[in-house]
Amino acid sequence: xxxxxxxxxxxxxxxxxxxxxxxxxxxxxxxxxxxxxxxxxxxxxxxx
Numbered sequence: 001x002x003x004x005x006x007x008x009x010x011x012x013x014x015x016x017x018x019x020x021x022x023x024x025x026x027x028x029x030x031x032x033x034x035x036x037x038x039x040x041x042x043x044x045x046x047x048x
Contacts, residue, residue: 003029
């Protein structure tokens, strides 16, 4: 899922996700061919 869907389901902001990635609390999303980050279901569970 893209960051917008991830943040909507987790109830946080994209800034929160990027901050958690920057300090190592969660791994960065995987990049697809178009350069956008995609997140797996386990990332959503961890973020909740």
